[in-house]
Amino acid sequence: xxxxxxxxxxxxxxxxxxxxxxxxxxxxxxxxxIISFRGSEWLGLAPHIEEDVAYSSITQNTMGHAVMYxxxxxxxGEGDANFLAxxxxxxxxxxxxxLEKRNGExxxxxxxxxxxxxxxxxxxxxxxFKKVKLEAISxxxxxxxxxxxxxxxxxxxxxxAHWKLWIKQxxxxxxxxxxxxxxxxxxxxxxxxxxxxxxxYGNEMVQHQLIAIDEETxxxxxxxxxxTVLVAMPEGPLGKKYxxxxxxxxxxxxxxxxxxxxxxxxxxxxxxx
Amino acid sequence: xxxxxxDGDSKTSAYMEQDQEKYEAFMTRIEAGEKIExxxxxxxxxxxxxxxxxxxxxxxxxMGALPEKEWxxxxxxxKRKLGIMAKVQDEMGHGQLLxxxxxxxxxxxxxxxxxxxxxxxxxxxxxxxxxxxxxxTWADAxxxxxxxxxxxxxxxxxxxxxxxxxxxxxxxxxxQEEVFHAQHGESIIMALAEGNxxxxxxxxxxxxxxxPALLMFFGPSSAETxxxxxxxxxxxxxxxxxxxxxxxxxxxxxxxPRVFSLGLTVPDETVRYDxxxxxxxxxxxxxxxxxxxxxxxxxxxxxxxxxREIAYENNRWVRxxxxxxxxxx
Numbered sequence: 001x002x003x004x005x006x007x008x009x010x011x012x013x014x015x016x017x018x019x020x021x022x023x024x025x026x027x028x029x030x031x032x033x034i035i036s037f038r039g040s041e042w043l044g045l046a047p048h049i050e051e052d053v054a055y056s057s058i059t060q061n062t063m064g065h066a067v068m069y070x071x072x073x074x075x076x077g078e079g080d081a082n083f084l085a086x087x088x089x090x091x092x093x094x095x096x097x098x099l100e101k102r103n104g105e106x107x108x109x110x111x112x113x114x115x116x117x118x119x120x121x122x123x124x125x126x127x128x129f130k131k132v133k134l135e136a137i138s139x140x141x142x143x144x145x146x147x148x149x150x151x152x153x154x155x156x157x158x159x160x161a162h163w164k165l166w167i168k169q170x171x172x173x174x175x176x177x178x179x180x181x182x183x184x185x186x187x188x189x190x191x192x193x194x195x196x197x198x199x200x201y202g203n204e205m206v207q208h209q210l211i212a213i214d215e216e217t218x219x220x221x222x223x224x225x226x227x228t229v230l231v232a233m234p235e236g237p238l239g240k241k242y243x244x245x246x247x248x249x250x251x252x253x254x255x256x257x258x259x260x261x262x263x264x265x266x267x268x269x270x271x272x273x
Numbered sequence: 274x275x276x277x278x279x280d281g282d283s284k285t286s287a288y289m290e291q292d293q294e295k296y297e298a299f300m301t302r303i304e305a306g307e308k309i310e311x312x313x314x315x316x317x318x319x320x321x322x323x324x325x326x327x328x329x330x331x332x333x334x335x336m337g338a339l340p341e342k343e344w345x346x347x348x349x350x351x352k353r354k355l356g357i358m359a360k361v362q363d364e365m366g367h368g369q370l371l372x373x374x375x376x377x378x379x380x381x382x383x384x385x386x387x388x389x390x391x392x393x394x395x396x397x398x399x400x401x402x403x404x405x406x407x408x409x410t411w412a413d414a415x416x417x418x419x420x421x422x423x424x425x426x427x428x429x430x431x432x433x434x435x436x437x438x439x440x441x442x443x444x445x446x447x448x449q450e451e452v453f454h455a456q457h458g459e460s461i462i463m464a465l466a467e468g469n470x471x472x473x474x475x476x477x478x479x480x481x482x483x484x485p486a487l488l489m490f491f492g493p494s495s496a497e498t499x500x501x502x503x504x505x506x507x508x509x510x511x512x513x514x515x516x517x518x519x520x521x522x523x524x525x526x527x528x529x530p531r532v533f534s535l536g537l538t539v540p541d542e543t544v545r546y547d548x549x550x551x552x553x554x555x556x557x558x559x560x561x562x563x564x565x566x567x568x569x570x571x572x573x574x575x576x577x578x579x580x581r582e583i584a585y586e587n588n589r590w591v592r593x594x595x596x597x598x599x600x601x602x
Contacts, residue, residue: 048588
């Protein structure tokens with residue numbers, strides 16, 4: 001079976017298709033949105049100025065990707081993109097739980113003892129996963145989504161290369177850096193699994209050819225990539241310590257994020273900003 | 274975004290002994306509109322004035338990211354999030370561009386970027402007065418773009434023909450980007466000005482708070498105000514064209530009509546344009562306070578420096594790791 005759904009209107013006619021598409025779009029949008037938020041907290045705090053310029057550029061692009069997915073949801077009839085981004089509670093969010101994790105100790109305005117090792121490991125893991133998922137949706141049966149994926153894939157190699165270079169360098173430099181990176185890798189290993197999953201509607205996503213591969217294949221492809229880069233692969237299986245963000249399970253770190261990123265928006269939802 | 278701060282606590286060092294012939298040739302070149310490059314001979318006080326100007330400008334771009342950064346994650350819509358992210362990223366880029374220019378100038382003194390960062394943290398290198406101020410509401414994010422960057426455009430376009438080539442070229446790009454920043458700020462301000470009572474209230478409150486800092490932005494009108502001034506040497510060496518007061522007048526002429534047309538007021542009941550004198554009459558800001566601010570005794574000086582210090586110290590292990598032998602990738 002091969003079908004192409006050209007418009008939101010046609011997608012809405014099949015409830016099963018619509019439900020799976022909606023879930024997939026929220027995963028894509030919320031992943032990029034939350035990791036971009038964590039990136040924006042880093043602004044001005046990166047290890048050197050050149051990195052601040054590069055990281056904030058990546059963060060801004062990533063927010064742009066989230067916006068494209070929220071816009072697709074708006075077209076589907078899910079509501080205004082700004083409300084989708086700022087006015088959904090934690091249990092409605094579909095991002096992987098690891099992505100919402102705080103950047104380290106302190107707050108972005110006070111005593112920000114953020115951890116660059118976490119930033120490097122998280123962004124490398126995320127960008128390598130994002131590549132796998134984007135490629136799998138670039139042939140999506142939902143044409144508007146395939147189009148967005150192709151566009152994002154043009155920017156993505158630069159982001160991916162950036163974080164890959166960081167992790168390679170730090171893994172092979174000072175003893176302290178090696179240790180810090182390895183600790184964050186071990187930690188991520190217990191927390192990253194739900195990022196690779198497709199959640200409750202994963203089967204439908206595959207059946208409707210919204211995505212070309214299932215979550216086992218996503219996981220396999222991702223492991224293939226990271227194996228080529230990690231100096232020491234953690235021994236245990238991948239875990240999802242915080243539950244499945246794909247099904248709305250989240251940590252208090254997400255509440256903190258939502259409280260900050262929607263503070264002004266929530267101060268007056270009827271206002272035009 | 275930002276121009277030179279008259280710090281009022283150090284006199285320009287007297288002329289070093291110079292080769293008179295070289296000096297005359299140098300002056301002839303800049304009088305003829307030629308650009309001086311990093312490796313060219315230049316008088317010591319020219320070099321020192323440039324180092325001070327450009328390192329302060331560069332570091333102010335970087336410190337200037339901090340007050341705006343406070344509102345980046347909080348921007349109220351997706352469009353505003355994208356806009357302010359792009360804007361602050363530009364500012365960091367300006368900082369980087371300028372520090373590169375300053376680094377070349379410092380080379381003969383054996384100083385590097387590390388030294389600049391340390392000078393900043395120990396208080397020897399000043400950053401612009403506006404970045405010592407708090408940003409309390411979203412309106413401040415707009416105000417920084419609209420009037421602070423607006424002021425920066427006025428002072429920086431005044432140096433677009435500066436005699437020092439590397440700085441002059443960096444400024445071309447910086448000024449072009451600043452125009453976008455001012456538009457970004459103006460767009461936030463317009464939305465608030467056309468918004469509800471609460472939005473108009475935070476807008477007016479923000480302007481009231483920023484007004485004295487905006488007047489101070491251009492520095493005192495003469496050395497008498499704060500003890501010293503570099504504006505004469507800057508003009509003699511063709512780094513800039515206008516005096517502090519001329520720049521401030523240009524700012525008032527450009528922006529006061531806009532402020533009033535939005536139905537906003539400034540906290541100065543005496544402000545008026547004097548047709549006969551052809552200039553704005555305004556209440557002087559408290560220059561004593563200005564001196565305190567730029568000595569890192571402003572309302573948010575300590576907190577901003579603390580954030581920068583944490584970033585610097587907390588990432589030391591990363592810089593040390595990068596300094597080890599590179600890997601092949």
